[in-house]
Amino acid sequence: MDCPYLDNCPIFAKFRSEGMANIWINGYCKKDGGRNCERKKLRDAGKEVPITLLPNGKHLASLAK
Numbered sequence: 001m002d003c004p005y006l007d008n009c010p011i012f013a014k015f016r017s018e019g020m021a022n023i024w025i026n027g028y029c030k031k032d033g034g035r036n037c038e039r040k041k042l043r044d045a046g047k048e049v050p051i052t053l054l055p056n057g058k059h060l061a062s063l064a065k
Helices: 010-014 018-029 038-044
Strands: none
Touching: 018 038
């Protein structure tokens, strides 16, 4: 089961490499419905999800550009 937010998650458009995006998608979004994704956890809680937040909970400042 895929994460219900996968199709509209803005973070993947920020990656220059489709391969890099697919690593995150396969590791977090297509696994257990995104249960381990920190972005999904925040969204489910009704909180703002920073564009710099990666699915593993770390921030990547270059995504803000």
